[in-house]
């Protein structure tokens with residue numbers, strides 16, 4: 001049906017292109033290009049300035065580049081050959097019949113795909129509908145499902161203004177602002193019905209019928225369907241329902257989650273898709289479970305409790321949040337006003353309905369918790385690292401009073417990253433040479449990765465240095481733009497040209513600025529930090545990036561404190577802050593740094609993935625033993641880090657100050673006594689051989705485990721294709 005209709009956007013792009021460049025239109029509309037072999041230059045070469053001005057968005061580029069430039073390329077045999085080679089590669093990728101899934105889970109067919117629900121998707125910087133880790137993970141999940149041939153569709157929301165953008169004012173204070181996404185310039189397509197009208201679904205929200213139109217984003221073989229309510233027929237409040245990601249208040253949040261969960265099921269209905277499994281990535285989409293029950297009741301005539309096992313059997317849930325306050329929960333009043341019309345369709349009383357989201361069965365006065373709803377109505381649930389699984393079992397033990405804590409049915413699948421999205425092509429080239437031309441077909445093979453030891457030190461090092469220079473160039477450009485827009489003095493602006501030095505040990509620290517991430521740990525003793533960074537022979541430099549949530553004053557204060565410290569004249573060349581952290585900056589950072597610093601308050605980092613991205617590029621982790629690093633870190637025979645470093649130790653105390661002091665002391669000691677000396681100890685060729693050995697250990701030990709192929713294989717074999725017993729058959 002809709003899938004095979006001619007695409008108006010492809011047609012529109014083609015009509016602008018010289019005939020021989022027509023394949024670019026199809027490439028532009030499939031995010032596959034962004035992890036294809038020619039991703040760095042196939043579009044950039046068309047017009048590098050326009051490419052950057054449009055956030056590396058191929059649709060914007062092709063719509064705006066001059067016809068004259070296109071005709072220049074159309075007669076360039078080299079460029080034509082590249083376009084046609086890439087087109088052929090996309091063609092064979094899309095048609096491949098032999099995939100991991102076709103061999104391992106042949107009974108999972110395209111007729112009954114997995115439906116993957118998430119509030120945000122981070123596929124590429126050109127589609128800004130993500131905020132951070134959860135979205136990036138969802139994007140990597142879809143890309144990998146495509147690579148492995150796992151039949152999957154994604155369900156999400158298309159936000160008019162996405163997540164907020166960040167800039168810092170002269171006082172170092174974060175200012176938040178929003179930018180409109182122009183959907184007609186993004187790599188996505190509006191779907192139409194057979195009669196030519198836009199494909200829409202409706203959902204009752206706040207006693208109004210809200211209409212959402214449906215868009216499709218192509219991610220290799222996987223389609224991602226996004227709902228958008230910005231339609232003239234909708235009430236003006238409802239038009240803003242999909243205005244902002246994680247914006248607004250609790251009312252906005254519950255309304256968005258109704259759209260995502262209930263609307264999402266209706267999108268699948270309308271498209272004629274009957275999933276074999278619904279995978280809820282975080283609790284935001286859990287209302288989907290209610291809609292599945294309602295529809296099943298309508299088609300079978302059975303009661304809610306009679307269809308409950310059917311719902312459980314079809315649904316799985318991944319939780320991401322290790323603190324109770326991080327789970328969405330709505331007051332009974334709020335639930336009344338949004339669901340009083342809905343629960344009668346489930347033939348439930350108010351008490352029965354509210355109990356579905358209550359931590360204590362039969363206590364309908366508690367907030368309605370989305371995680372509880374998901375745990376009740378899914379057949380399986382998992383956390384995103386071994387430690388997070390443990391923490392989640394502890395946190396949700398209350399739902400299973402008859403069981404031991406260790407028997408709480410929440411397992412774990414540790415997160416990973418999509419290798420081709422995050423690895424620099426310059427290193428992939430090295431892997432092709434030394435691990436084998438088909439290295440990318442064996443990403444989970446530890447023996448293959450062990451061959452990184454055969455890479456000559458000098459080869460790995462010069463490539464790493466080039467990537468560091470790229471990071472430095474990116475940092476300077478972004479810092480200069482920021483200073484210009486703040487109207488700073490010419491002298492201050494020009495200083496950027498000398499910012500950072502490729503021969504200096506370079507640390508990266510980029511993540512959301514919330515208090516628990518403890519960005520302040522490094523400057524807890526400002527004098528000592530100052531001595532480390534400005535050492536005459538063995539200096540250190542650092543690049544920061546990250547946003548504080550608009551409502552998080554404490555996070556904003558941490559950024560401001562950092563900026564004050566950075567503004568010390570002696571640190572000007574050594575410390576940088578890149579504003580408005582996004583996928584583009586993340587890629588530059590993880591590919592270019594020597595050392596990735598992560599010091600959250602344990603165990604609050606559910607997994608973390610940015611440190612994993614670093615490993616694939618030969619960077620080394622310096623991190624608290626939290627999240628994935630708990631599993632990734634290995635010590636050598638001397639008890640010291642083999643593949644990176646572990647900061648501090650868990651005092652298991654609620655006294656944060658004591659824990660912070662201990663961790664900060666450990667961080668300084670590691671830098672002073674191990675890390676800095678190792679980095680600056682060079683052989684006669686000037687190579688830091690000890691450091692390079694650690695780079696190789698980082699790749700060798702982490703790469704086979706912390707990639708999304710291992711992760712998707714786990715999900716597919718354990719949850720998508722297998723049948724686990726229902727999590728809990730409890731009922732009020």
Ligand SMILES: *Cc1c(COP(=O)(O)O)cnc(C)c1O
Nearest residue numbers: 132133511582583586608609610
């Ligand atoms: C990978 C990534 C994240 C997740 O980072 P963690 O702090 O490791 O969870 C967040 N934002 C962006 C832009 C990323 O690329």
